[in-house]
Amino acid sequence: MSARIVTLAILLALASPARAERLITTLSTSRVLISSNFTGADVVLFGSVERDAQTVARRGVYDIVVTVTGPRETVVTYRKERVFGVWVNADSRTFVKAPSYLTVLANRTINDIADVNTLRRTQTGLARTLLPQEISGDIADSTRDDPFRQAFLRLKIERGLYREIQNGVTFLTPALYRAAIPIPDNAPTGLYEVDVKLFADGALLSRQQTALEIVKVGFEQFVASAAREHGLFYGLATALMALLTGWFASVVFRKD
Amino acid sequence: MQIYLPIAELPVNVLLVLFMGLAVGFISGMFGIGGGFLMTPLLIFIGISPAVAVASVASHVAASSFSGAINYWRRRALDPALAAMLLIGGLIGTTAGVMLFTLLRALGQLDLTIGLSYLVLLGTVGSMMIAESVQAILRARGGRPAEIRRPGSHMWIHGLPLKMRFKVSKIYVSVIPIWLIGFVIGFIGAIMGIGGGFLLVPALIYLIRVPTGVVIGTSMVLTLVTMAYATVIHAATNHLVDAVLALILMAGGVIGAQFGARTGARFSGEQLRLLLGILVLAVGLRFAYDLIVQPVDLFTVRAVEEQL
Numbered sequence A: 001m002s003a004r005i006v007t008l009a010i011l012l013a014l015a016s017p018a019r020a021e022r023l024i025t026t027l028s029t030s031r032v033l034i035s036s037n038f039t040g041a042d043v044v045l046f047g048s049v050e051r052d053a054q055t056v057a058r059r060g061v062y063d064i065v066v067t068v069t070g071p072r073e074t075v076v077t078y079r080k081e082r083v084f085g086v087w088v089n090a091d092s093r094t095f096v097k098a099p100s101y102l103t104v105l106a107n108r109t110i111n112d113i114a115d116v117n118t119l120r121r122t123q124t125g126l127a128r129t130l131l132p133q134e135i136s137g138d139i140a141d142s143t144r145d146d147p148f149r150q151a152f153l154r155l156k157i158e159r160g161l162y163r164e165i166q167n168g169v170t171f172l173t174p175a176l177y178r179a180a181i182p183i184p185d186n187a188p189t190g191l192y193e194v195d196v197k198l199f200a201d202g203a204l205l206s207r208q209q210t211a212l213e214i215v216k217v218g219f220e221q222f223v224a225s226a227a228r229e230h231g232l233f234y235g236l237a238t239a240l241m242a243l244l245t246g247w248f249a250s251v252v253f254r255k256d
Numbered sequence B: 001m002q003i004y005l006p007i008a009e010l011p012v013n014v015l016l017v018l019f020m021g022l023a024v025g026f027i028s029g030m031f032g033i034g035g036g037f038l039m040t041p042l043l044i045f046i047g048i049s050p051a052v053a054v055a056s057v058a059s060h061v062a063a064s065s066f067s068g069a070i071n072y073w074r075r076r077a078l079d080p081a082l083a084a085m086l087l088i089g090g091l092i093g094t095t096a097g098v099m100l101f102t103l104l105r106a107l108g109q110l111d112l113t114i115g116l117s118y119l120v121l122l123g124t125v126g127s128m129m130i131a132e133s134v135q136a137i138l139r140a141r142g143g144r145p146a147e148i149r150r151p152g153s154h155m156w157i158h159g160l161p162l163k164m165r166f167k168v169s170k171i172y173v174s175v176i177p178i179w180l181i182g183f184v185i186g187f188i189g190a191i192m193g194i195g196g197g198f199l200l201v202p203a204l205i206y207l208i209r210v211p212t213g214v215v216i217g218t219s220m221v222l223t224l225v226t227m228a229y230a231t232v233i234h235a236a237t238n239h240l241v242d243a244v245l246a247l248i249l250m251a252g253g254v255i256g257a258q259f260g261a262r263t264g265a266r267f268s269g270e271q272l273r274l275l276l277g278i279l280v281l282a283v284g285l286r287f288a289y290d291l292i293v294q295p296v297d298l299f300t301v302r303a304v305e306e307q308l
Helices: A002-018 A116-121 A147-158 A218-229 A231-252 B014-031 B036-045 B050-074 B080-107 B110-141 B175-192 B197-208 B212-237 B243-264 B269-292
Strands: A022-027 A031-034 A041-050 A062-069 A072-083 A086-099 A102-106 A132-135 A138-141 A162-165 A169-171 A176-183 A190-200 A203-216 B002-005 B010-013 B163-166 B171-174 B299-303
Touching (some): A022 A203, A041 A062, A041 A203, A062 A169, A072 A147, A086 A147, A086 B110, A086 B269, A147 A162, A147 B299, A218 A231, A218 B243, A231 B050, A231 B212, A231 B243, B002 B243, B014 B036, B014 B269, B036 B050, B036 B110, B036 B175, B036 B243, B036 B269, B050 B243, B080 B110, B080 B163, B110 B175, B110 B269, B171 B175, B175 B197, B175 B212, B197 B212
Parallel strands (some): A102 A162
Antiparallel strands (some): A041 A176, A062 A102, A062 A190, A072 A086, A132 A138, A169 A176, A190 A203, B002 B010, B163 B171
16 A cells, blocks of 8 residues: 555656756866866856746745765774873764765854744755764764764865855856855865755745866876775885985085 | 975975075084984974875985084094984884884874974973073173083993993994983884984083084984984885975075085084073974964874775
């Protein structure tokens, strides 16, 4: 019986796009290249809200929230305490698979776009992003007032890796929007997921995903991959380089 | 002029790093030391993680001590046999040091250990050097002759077995304290990113009674080999050596060292030791400040390396 209801729901869901808005997005580039002169970049996202004849007329305006999530990593947050007069890392929490980079762009204050429950359910906004912690073997999301969670967010924001830009999305026409995704100079390399959400009258109407990639190129890429994959040879080469530099200097500056 | 460092994963100003290399190189040439104890804190100060700083400075110290060692070798002012004995302990010590470095990094206590080691070691050595050199300067002012090596004096070290004759240094001592000194220098060098010249030179003079003429050259050979070796194993185990950073540092370092050596020749041994003592103590106190004063931010984050 319940299976039949689910089937019906799926059929309805599949049928519904006819009257819902569709999102179309494109990025100015899908690959950000890190070369030796990289000091950060902006990736521009363009998109439009597609409507067709069946789309219901809406009183309100559209709201767009763009969430860019970098490669996930496990991060330990330490808290220092004074032990015998010295500040040491005493307590710590492990955040499992936290985004290394997270930027949320919206066209207006996120809290005005939808009610708290909708925002929480759709994980919209920095404060509502899930940051699961590992607590004695179990993994559970941290509460929003957890000091370690707050410190983690604050430190990420200070480093420019987490951002929330409330006016980061601009509507060029009522259906055409634009957003500049800031990529800081310390952004980790890897695949970045770009999630675009369309809200109207406080409800999530449509969602569209795309991705961009941040890669080291040329010499930077060569050095980084050599260091990781051929550590021993890389070390030998660096040591040899040191010896050559030292030898060269002693020849050039020879006093006699 | 910004350049992106591939391993440290952040851009730095090339001219700033080059200047740091020059300045530290100048000091290292002036005092005949590697300068790692100054370079590592400077790199940490400009935002490079302590782990990358320690691993990358090793190659910088290797470069400057190699250029120094060649000069001493030309003047035959080093003792190859003594250097070889020191190296036996030094290489074992370096291996142990890198292992402890890896372990402390996993435990999240590497930064604290680096800070505490700098404080204790530099604080003690700096104070001792200042006290000793001030006494020497006062003695010289008073017209009394400087204390010379007493040929008959016996210490417990001279009672140890496994004695060996070192022809260049003209000493006959047990190899056990030599191995031990090599081990300690290699061990702390790998953890703190220092060559240890400022520790090794006094240890060889006061404990082993190596003549001052060969002591700096010999100490440079040990520093050179342990630091080159530390570069290789830091690269192989922790993947933290930034070759681009190291190259800029080295280039500045070897040039600065030449000018430093010329300036150093104008000072007397006591004056140099006093200056170096003040410098060493100042770096130690800087670390003390960080450890004792409440940090602005009690929290720090560190990504756990995903094992590939």
